[in-house]
Amino acid sequence: MDILVCIKRVPDISGQITLDDSGTDIDDSGLGHTTSAHEECAVELAIQTAAATGGKVTVLTLGPAEAVEQLRAAVAVGAHDGILIEAEDPSVFAPEDIAQIIGDVIRDLAEQGQGFDLVLLGNDAADTGDFQVGIRLAYDLGYPVLTGVQALNATGGAGGGSGSSGGSTGASEAGALEARGIGPAGTEIFSLDLPAVIAVQEGGVDPRYPSITGRMKAKRARIAEYVAPEPGTGNPRLGLELPPETASAVTVLGEGPDAAGSLVDVLEEIGVIRS
Amino acid sequence: MTLVFVETDETGQVALTSAEAVTFARTNAAALARMAGSPSEQPSGASATSGGVAQRPEGSSEEGLGVDVAVIGALTDAAGEQLASLGVGRIHHFESADLEAYSAPAWAQALVEIAPETGTVLASGTPRGMELMAHVAVRTGERIAANVVAADDEGLLRQVLGGAAFERLNLDGDLQVLTIAGHACTPEETTPTSPEVLTHSPEVAAEDLRTRVVRTEVEAADDTSGLTQARAVVGAGRGVGSQDGFDEVLELVDHLGGALGVSRVVTGLGWRPHAEQVGQTGSRITPDVYIACGISGAIQHMAGIEGAKTLIAINTDEESTMVQRADYAIIGDLHEVVGAVNEEIRNRRG
Ligand SMILES: Cc1cc2nc3c(=O)[nH]c(=O)nc-3n(C[C@H](O)[C@H](O)[C@H](O)COP(=O)(O)OP(=O)(O)OC[C@H]3O[C@@H](n4cnc5c(N)ncnc54)[C@H](O)[C@@H]3O)c2cc1C
Numbered sequence: 001m002d003i004l005v006c007i008k009r010v011p012d013i014s015g016q017i018t019l020d021d022s023g024t025d026i027d028d029s030g031l032g033h034t035t036s037a038h039e040e041c042a043v044e045l046a047i048q049t050a051a052a053t054g055g056k057v058t059v060l061t062l063g064p065a066e067a068v069e070q071l072r073a074a075v076a077v078g079a080h081d082g083i084l085i086e087a088e089d090p091s092v093f094a095p096e097d098i099a100q101i102i103g104d105v106i107r108d109l110a111e112q113g114q115g116f117d118l119v120l121l122g123n124d125a126a127d128t129g130d131f132q133v134g135i136r137l138a139y140d141l142g143y144p145v146l147t148g149v150q151a152l153n154a155t156g157g158a159g160g161g162s163g164s165s166g167g168s169t170g171a172s173e174a175g176a177l178e179a180r181g182i183g184p185a186g187t188e189i190f191s192l193d194l195p196a197v198i199a200v201q202e203g204g205v206d207p208r209y210p211s212i213t214g215r216m217k218a219k220r221a222r223i224a225e226y227v228a229p230e231p232g233t234g235n236p237r238l239g240l241e242l243p244p245e246t247a248s249a250v251t252v253l254g255e256g257p258d259a260a261g262s263l264v265d266v267l268e269e270i271g272v273i274r275s
Numbered sequence: 276m277t278l279v280f281v282e283t284d285e286t287g288q289v290a291l292t293s294a295e296a297v298t299f300a301r302t303n304a305a306a307l308a309r310m311a312g313s314p315s316e317q318p319s320g321a322s323a324t325s326g327g328v329a330q331r332p333e334g335s336s337e338e339g340l341g342v343d344v345a346v347i348g349a350l351t352d353a354a355g356e357q358l359a360s361l362g363v364g365r366i367h368h369f370e371s372a373d374l375e376a377y378s379a380p381a382w383a384q385a386l387v388e389i390a391p392e393t394g395t396v397l398a399s400g401t402p403r404g405m406e407l408m409a410h411v412a413v414r415t416g417e418r419i420a421a422n423v424v425a426a427d428d429e430g431l432l433r434q435v436l437g438g439a440a441f442e443r444l445n446l447d448g449d450l451q452v453l454t455i456a457g458h459a460c461t462p463e464e465t466t467p468t469s470p471e472v473l474t475h476s477p478e479v480a481a482e483d484l485r486t487r488v489v490r491t492e493v494e495a496a497d498d499t500s501g502l503t504q505a506r507a508v509v510g511a512g513r514g515v516g517s518q519d520g521f522d523e524v525l526e527l528v529d530h531l532g533g534a535l536g537v538s539r540v541v542t543g544l545g546w547r548p549h550a551e552q553v554g555q556t557g558s559r560i561t562p563d564v565y566i567a568c569g570i571s572g573a574i575q576h577m578a579g580i581e582g583a584k585t586l587i588a589i590n591t592d593e594e595s596t597m598v599q600r601a602d603y604a605i606i607g608d609l610h611e612v613v614g615a616v617n618e619e620i621r622n623r624r625g
Pocket of ligand 1: 579
């Protein structure tokens with residue numbers, strides 16, 4: 001099964017952030033960058049599924065030239081090649097633009113004979129949290145779509161490259177898949193025909209670390225390049241705001257085990273100690 | 276008028292997150308109506324008008340006039356009463372064999388059938404709410420604002436970067452599609468309404484059933500309800516030190532009849548299952564007390580505990596965000612401190 005995984009370069013925030021001069025974006029010049037957490041799991045799921053079905057994994061990102069780092073990081077853990085859709089400032093695009101651009105690239109590749117049986121993405125990106133590029137992409141391609149998926153199991157049909165027949169819905173020839181995700185009442189199991197779009201939720205697999213040979217391979221990996229068109233819909237953002245700084249109001253009960261009694265007093269007051 | 280998609284839990288009660296969403300819709304009705312380009316005040320019993328304002332039921336209280344809800348599947352008496360006390364105008368109840376098993380496109384299409392009557396459609400920002408609103412937005416050709424926390428004269432404000440920043444935006448379509456971030460408001464009862472129940476039995480297209488749930492397996496390992504419903508949660512982070520270092524925190528969980536919640540480092544290292552993870556990519560919890568042991572307080576972790584009433588930190592680093600953000604803190608090694616807390620509880624019990 002040939003799988004395309006769409007990933008996003010996001011700033012690695014753990015502490016305080018600041019805004020840039022325009023006030024419409026964060027200043028990420030001093031921040032590291034990473035891949036969204038759900039998408040790291042999507043890459044891992046793709047690698048496992050492709051290995052089990054004798055297929056190939058391609059990673060795609062829409063982002064600045066530097067986003068090639070995230071593509072190479074995915075190749076270092078087992079993806080085969082990458083596609084960079086270069087856009088200097090991806091924040092000018094709305095999710096509907098991004099879905100449309102990815103859809104166009106998928107159609108273009110299908111015309112060139114490189115089809116995909118399955119497209120994976122993360123549920124939502126760590127920065128924007130929009131939760132919709134995968135769903136919009138599926139509608140654009142006419143494929144079924146699932147979100148919140150944590151595990152995949154190919155149940156029939158698809159050998160590697162069967163999506164290459166064209167890209168539009170050649171469903172049943174492309175095989176079928178069982179997908180599992182956490183629903184409100186437990187693990188939900190879905191069965192669906194390929195090709196399909198699946199948005200992945202962290203938690204079902206542990207992303208692996210790159211090996212030394214993986215890193216070497218990543219340096220040489222083939223990265224196909226596209227240039228993003230002008231934004232269509234555009235981002236409706238008017239500006240960004242930071243939450244007000246709140247002064248710490250902590251009551252330090254003490255240091256070490258001697259403070260245990262005061263803590264138990266607090267817990268008794270709240271009324272959470274089982275009698 | 277705003278239409279709110281409401282989720283119920285396995286006991287038939289309205290989910291807390293949905294109660295938040297209904298409250299958000301009611302308390303922000305004027306701002307939402309202005310943004311949707313429709314007047315917020317209508318005389319009681321007014322018939323359907325232009326501008327997306329739907330007909331209002333007679334006899335419902337003034338406050339509840341702006342909010343209708345959609346319930347798909349079983350509608351219990353208990354849920355009906357809760358919705359009345361939350362001040363809703365009408366309940367759209369969707370019942371169809373095709374909607375019994377969850378399929379996002381089919382459920383979204385059901386909402387789309389009544390969406391043109393409304394100016395705003397919203398759901399809580401749960402995975403299901405997010406998924407449905409995204410389908411609704413595509414099917415109605417609209418944009419979406421996810422994780423909204425406020426609506427006012429300047430437009431919508433939504434959380435981005437896991438809550439580290441807020442984005443201000445305006446949706447410009449005919450229908451506003453939103454999801455409401457967890458804890459954007461506290462569920463608030465109001466003068467009870469007597470909502471009219473409108474039953475719908477939509478026809479579902481075969482194509483919309485391609486992604487129907489085929490079965491649900493309930494296993495203890497992925498049941499997060501204990502964590503999300505516990506009154507006391509003891510959080511454990513990297514500071515625990517190893518997979519074998521959880522004895523003290525688990526004993527404290529037991530003394531409190533609560534639940535264990537962990538940071539992503541802990542699940543990433545494989546010390547505990549992901550179902551116990553609290554945060555942006557884990558569960559969002561609302562306990563009376565959260566005791567964070569050896570957790571630094573990264574923004575993605577804090578995103579999951581905003582709803583905790585009292586926050587207690589046990590950490591060796593008094594400068595850590597968790598200590599700075601806590602109500603109470605003890606500075607020290609968590610094994611020693613939690614061990615002493617357990618002993619104290621045992622002693623007081625006698
Ligand atoms: C997209 C994305 C999503 C994420 N989602 C989540 C999420 O859902 N949940 C989540 O938790 N994280 C999430 N993270 C990860 C997050 O950024 C942090 O890496 C993580 O929360 C840190 O876990 P920690 O506090 O246990 O570890 P650390 O940050 O390493 O902190 C350990 C703390 O323990 C203290 N300590 C050490 N030893 C002791 C001791 N003996 N006694 C007492 N204290 C001690 C230290 O002082 C320190 O404060 C996410 C990250 C990204 C990028």
